[in-house]
Amino acid sequence: MTSEVARIAPGDRHDLGLLNSVITKVGARYMKARSxxxxxxxxxxxxxxxxxxxxxxxxxxxxxxxxxxxxxxxxRVAYLRSCTYEFTHHERIGRSIGLTDDDIADITHGPTATRWTDRERTILRAVDSIHQTRDISDELWSELAGYLSESDLIEVCLLITHYEMLATFISTLRIQDDTFMTTGRK
Structure with a gap:
């Protein structure tokens, strides 16, 4: 969590409008978050x-x-961007789809961790490359193309850059971490 004050405070029902207010409440409930x-x-x-x-x-x-x-x-994007908000949410989501504690811990090592398959290592190298250079080398692109269809390659590029953008948005607006419910309630 950032110690700085949010630059734009989270909105209430009046600020969000009825539809966005409902969407945010459903999203919070799904995430088991108080906010x-x-x-x-x-x-x-x-x-x-x-x-x-x-x-x-x-x-x-x-x-x-x-x-x-x-x-x-x-x-990996969240880790590289030091975006606690993004990392915390996707750590929870990752666990819900089967990522292990070791998987999540090895995100910090990126593609050099020995646990990854060749495909996963190549995908994580793409994340690091886009993060560091805003590009993917021809050599790495060829490796990715060995695992992914053209449609999947497009999705990989959009996904990585989308979460880079989102981390920038979260950081720039100083969005505060959410509080999660500790009980089993939804």
Missing amino acids: ANLFTTMGRNRKLFRVWLRFGSAMMPRGTLPRRDTELMIL
């Missing part, structure tokens, strides 16, 4: 929030890539 600060902050721009939500959810959770690959990429 959904990303949603209630972005939701203050009513139109862009809904467009962004549709775009983002087309890749996660409704993308064509295996969910494990998707969550590994998102967690």
Whole structure:
């Protein structure tokens, strides 16, 4: 969590409008969170929030890539960007789709961790490459193309850059970490 004050406070029902307010409450309940600060902050721009939500959810959770690959990429971006908000949420999501404690711990080692399959290592190298250079070398692209269809390659590029953008948004607006429920209640 950042110690700084949020630059734009999360909105309430009046700020969000009825539809965005309902969306944020459903999202918080699904995440078992007391708050959904990303949603209630972005939701203050009513139109862009809904467009962004549709775009983002087309890749996660409704993308064509295996969910494990998707969550590994998102967690790696969050780690590289030091985005606690993003990492905490996707650590929880990752566990719900089968990532282990060791998988999550090895995100910090990136593609050099020995646990990854060749495919996972190549995908994580793509995350690191886009993060560091905003590009993927021809050599790495050829390796990725050995594992992924053209459609999947597009999704990988969009997913990585989307979560880079989201980490920038979270950091720039100083969005505060959410508080999660500790009970089994929804």
